[in-house]
Amino acid sequence: xxxxxxxxxxxxxxxxxxxxxxxxxxxxxxxxxxxxxxxxxxxxxxxxxxxxxxxxxxxxxxxxxxxxxxxxxxxxxxx
Numbered sequence: 001x002x003x004x005x006x007x008x009x010x011x012x013x014x015x016x017x018x019x020x021x022x023x024x025x026x027x028x029x030x031x032x033x034x035x036x037x038x039x040x041x042x043x044x045x046x047x048x049x050x051x052x053x054x055x056x057x058x059x060x061x062x063x064x065x066x067x068x069x070x071x072x073x074x075x076x077x078x079x
Contacts, residue, residue, distance in 0.1 A: 037061035
């Protein structure tokens, strides 16, 4: 019975951290970073010989966007 109580306490602590650490500032930072990376990819696309860097920047923008959506969804689910 003691291990159940410790597990429940750990779960409540994890839930508290997830809900309170995912604040609006984190979402704004992730969104602005994703937009900056996407803008960089459009600038690099205009330069014909920078295809590798353009693809890397677009992949980074997609990664930041997915982190943004995952963080927002986790904040909503655990609230």
